[in-house]
Amino acid sequence: MGSSSGRILVDDARQVRRVRYPIWVFFVVPLTALLIQIYLPLFQTLRFVAKIDLPLLVTIYFALMSRSQIRGLTIGLMLGLAQDSFSRFYIGMYGMCKTMVGYFAASVGMQFDVEHSFVRVMLCLVFYIFHQFLYWVLQRAVLDQAVVFDLPGEAILAVVNSLIGAALFHFLDKLRIRE
Amino acid sequence: MESLLHRYRNITVLFVAIIAQLAAVAYQVRRDNDVPLLRIWAVSAVTPVASAIENLRSGTFGVFTDFFSAHGSRDQSRALRTDRDRLKLENQLLKNELAEAQQAGTLAGFKAHSPSKMIGARVIGTTTGMNSRSILIDSGYFAGVRKGMAVVTPDGILGKVLEVYPSASQVLSVTDAGFAAAVESQKNHTRGVLKGMGSSSAKVDYVPDGQKVEKGETFFTSGDDRIFPRGMPVGKVTSVEGGAAFQTIYVEPFGAEAAPEEVFVIVDPVHQEIPDAAPADAPVFMGPDTKGAEGASGSATQGKGTQADQIVEQYRKIGAAQNHVYGEGTPGSTAPNFNLKVPGASAVAAGASGAVGVSGFVRRTPRLLGASGMTGAHSAISGAARGASGGVSKP
Numbered sequence: 001m002g003s004s005s006g007r008i009l010v011d012d013a014r015q016v017r018r019v020r021y022p023i024w025v026f027f028v029v030p031l032t033a034l035l036i037q038i039y040l041p042l043f044q045t046l047r048f049v050a051k052i053d054l055p056l057l058v059t060i061y062f063a064l065m066s067r068s069q070i071r072g073l074t075i076g077l078m079l080g081l082a083q084d085s086f087s088r089f090y091i092g093m094y095g096m097c098k099t100m101v102g103y104f105a106a107s108v109g110m111q112f113d114v115e116h117s118f119v120r121v122m123l124c125l126v127f128y129i130f131h132q133f134l135y136w137v138l139q140r141a142v143l144d145q146a147v148v149f150d151l152p153g154e155a156i157l158a159v160v161n162s163l164i165g166a167a168l169f170h171f172l173d174k175l176r177i178r179e
Numbered sequence: 180m181e182s183l184l185h186r187y188r189n190i191t192v193l194f195v196a197i198i199a200q201l202a203a204v205a206y207q208v209r210r211d212n213d214v215p216l217l218r219i220w221a222v223s224a225v226t227p228v229a230s231a232i233e234n235l236r237s238g239t240f241g242v243f244t245d246f247f248s249a250h251g252s253r254d255q256s257r258a259l260r261t262d263r264d265r266l267k268l269e270n271q272l273l274k275n276e277l278a279e280a281q282q283a284g285t286l287a288g289f290k291a292h293s294p295s296k297m298i299g300a301r302v303i304g305t306t307t308g309m310n311s312r313s314i315l316i317d318s319g320y321f322a323g324v325r326k327g328m329a330v331v332t333p334d335g336i337l338g339k340v341l342e343v344y345p346s347a348s349q350v351l352s353v354t355d356a357g358f359a360a361a362v363e364s365q366k367n368h369t370r371g372v373l374k375g376m377g378s379s380s381a382k383v384d385y386v387p388d389g390q391k392v393e394k395g396e397t398f399f400t401s402g403d404d405r406i407f408p409r410g411m412p413v414g415k416v417t418s419v420e421g422g423a424a425f426q427t428i429y430v431e432p433f434g435a436e437a438a439p440e441e442v443f444v445i446v447d448p449v450h451q452e453i454p455d456a457a458p459a460d461a462p463v464f465m466g467p468d469t470k471g472a473e474g475a476s477g478s479a480t481q482g483k484g485t486q487a488d489q490i491v492e493q494y495r496k497i498g499a500a501q502n503h504v505y506g507e508g509t510p511g512s513t514a515p516n517f518n519l520k521v522p523g524a525s526a527v528a529a530g531a532s533g534a535v536g537v538s539g540f541v542r543r544t545p546r547l548l549g550a551s552g553m554t555g556a557h558s559a560i561s562g563a564a565r566g567a568s569g570g571v572s573k574p
Contacts, residue, residue, distance in 0.1 A: 038304035038315065039229055050305060069189040077196055085221030086306045088313045088341055088349060088357070090207045092200035099200070103193045142204060 019065040020177045026062070029172065030079050033058045038086055051157055053128065055079045057165040059098050060127050061172055063105035064114040072109075076102025090143070097134045101127050120169050124162035129154060219344055222315070226347045229303040230317055273487055295408055296447035297331075298322055302440055303347070312355035312375065312435075313338070316442060319346045327406060329445040335412040335433030336360065336400060337442055350442070353413075353432045354381055361403035362413050365453055367391045370401055373413060373430065380417065381435075383428040392419050392428055399453045410451035496521050 033054035041050040059079050063072030080098030084091040105127060112119050136149045300318035318324050320343050328340045330350045338358060342349040351358050358375035362383060369390045371383040386392060396416045402409030414432035421427075494517075498505055503515040 035225065035228065035232070038225070038306060039232060041305045042302060042314075070192055073193055073196055077200075081200075081217065082221055085218045086225070086304075086315075088306055088351060088355075090204045091217055092204040092207075095200045096197055096204075099193065099196050103189070142201070143208070 019067075021175055022177060025172075025175050026075075029062075029175070030055065030058055030075075030082070033079075034082055034086070037083075052161055052164055053131070054168075055083050055094075056098065056101065056128065056131055057124065057161065057168050058172075059102050060105045060124060060165065061169050063102040064109040064120075064123065065176075066106060067109045069103050069106045072102035072104075072106025073099045074102070076100070076105075093135065093138055093142075096138060097131050100134060101131050104130075117166055117170075121162045121166045124165035125158045128158040128161045132158075218342070222344045222347050222349075226303065226315070226317065226344075229315070230301075233301070233303055270487065273490075277490075295445045295449045297443040297445050298324060300324075300330075300348070300442050300444055302442060306349060312352035312358075312377065313341060314350050314352060316348050316350055316444070317346065318444060319344045319348050321345055323446055324348045324444050325446075329407045329411075329448060330442050331407075331411060331445060332434045332439045332442055334439075335414065336407055337434035337439060339406055340444065348444070352435060354379060354435045359404075360407055360413070361401045362398045363401035363409075363453060364392055364416075365397045365399060366393060367396070368453075370403070371398075371428065373398065379431070379435065381414065381430050381432050383416075383430055384425065386426045386428055388421055388424065388426055390426070392416060392426065394419055398430055402450050406448075408445065408448035408450045410453050493521075 036049065037052075037054050040046040041048075056079075059072075059076045062075045066072055066075070076098035077095055080095035081091060083094040083098070087094065105123070108114075108123060112123070114120060114123070132154050133149065136147060139145045139147050298318055300316040300322070302314050303317045304315040306313045306315060316324075316330070324340055324343050326340055326343050330337045330339060336353055338350045338352040338355070339360075340348050341351040353360070353373070353375055354377070355375040356377040358373075358381070360373045361370070362373045363370050367390070369386055369392050371386040373381055374384050375381050383392075383398060394416050398413040398416065400407035400409055400411040400413055412433050414430040414434075416428055417431050418429045419426060494505070497517055497519055498515055500519060500521045501515045
């Protein structure tokens with residue numbers, strides 16, 4: 001964020017620099033996100049944590065910063081499948097959603113100045129809604145489940161998740177390798 | 180051709196990844212969600228970490244508790260006095276309940292069956308997913324847990340085992356949208372199907388309009404689903420609305436009210452009777468405590484645990500004096516004499532003991548807890564369940 005130029009769009013996609021991280025970050029951060037999501041909601045006062053899709057936020061962050069569609073979709077695929085493993089639903093449902101999110105987030109990362117806080121909040125908001133909508137579509141189309149898409153509720157959660165995402169991104173920025 | 184592939188490489192990889200996962204989902208749907216290796220690996224990898232975190236949290240919490248309790252001994256003393264008064268009140272209620280149970284003749288029903296066999300387990304995590312309400316417990320295949328087994332807490336039913344892994348199990352909570360169980364109301368014996376809603380409450384479906392269900396009434400498991408044994412408390416009715424054909428009944432499940440740390444998996448379910456009297460909010464007459472009872476409870480308080488724990492101890496003494504081992508003996512066999520005068524066993528306990536004498540204490544769970552919702556009763560029941568055989572309820 002500190003290096004943000006104040007402009008939202010980048011002039012030339014080829015000029016954007018790929019951010020590098022230590023290898024352990026790619027293991028520890030996703031694992032921590034998963035553990036937080038499965039462990040903290042056990043406590044009565046921390047049940048709201050279940051509503052925060054930390055694996056999705058981590059996927060968006062690494063996809064945006066990697067600016068590589070292959071990397072983005074790989075991160076999304078891995079995190080989605082891991083999340084599926086702990087859900088009671090079929091393996092691949094979150095995997096597909098997060099693969100798509102990772103791919104498109106990386107595509108967007110090449111067009112926007114993703115160091116900009118406002119851009120990050122908006123992207124988190126959009127991708128959260130996209131992710132939930134995609135999951136709902138898959139539930140209806142693939143599994144033939146009569147689930148309802150609660151747009152107002154999802155919109156509120158999207159705002160909450162995007163604000164938490166902005167703070168999380170700020171923290172994850174500190175883990176990058178300085179050049 | 181090569182340049183074409185290179186040009187569309189990214190979108191091709193995306194396409195392949197999506198198709199592969201779609202095929203995986205289709206395969207699972209076709210095989211009725213058979214557990215893939217990936218799920219077992221992931222759960223097995225995280226279970227030790229989650230257990231370690233839980234142990235660390237418990238340990239850290241214990242250290243802080245000790246520190247603050249040492250510095251706040253005055254507050255603690257005051258709190259203990261308050262607790263003692265509260266426990267006296269609870270114990271009095273418990274005595275009344277036990278005596279009432281004896282008078283109602285529920286002993287015969289309890290004696291006729293042996294208690295459900297249970298495995299104690301600790302909750303180590305929740306599972307992810309939208310509208311998904313399920314938890315992970317630290318007992319799995321090796322501990323004897325099998326898919327479809329009922330999971331309960333001292334408060335009531337919690338859910339059923341959805342998936343079993345080597346060292347952990349996934350439990351579908353009673354509030355999950357995919358949960359269903361056969362239930363029966365306590366007062367009017369109206370039958371229905373309990374369904375989770377993905378929120379903190381649940382609803383009872385398929386109750387025709389003519390059938391009477393009152394707000395505040397308690398639902399118990401009916402045993403028709405062959406998962407939950409009959410007579411386990413389910414929840415209290417919060418609202419009843421008439422419909423075109425069926426009523427809309429909302430229930431607040433007892434087992435899901437608080438986040439449980441320990442649960443029991445029923446491995447050998449035994450049906451029990453649904454108590455006739457309203458177990459919750461029943462006005463129980465409380466007379467002044469007698470001196471004898473005061474003395475007994477006073478001495479008991481100096482011992483260990485609540486008075487409920489003391490009563491359990493007194494049963495043990497009475498049993499030991501007659502060389503009787505609780506949990507043994509077939510239905511109809513001679514029960515020990517609970518009126519026997521044994522040093523250290525009070526008359527109150529002996530009189531009340533007939534209600535729970537032969538078959539242990541777990542079967543009394545619905546009535547005891549429903550009537551009082553007491554921590555003392557919880558302690559007695561779960562203490563007896565765990566202490567007797569390492570988490571297996573049958574003494």
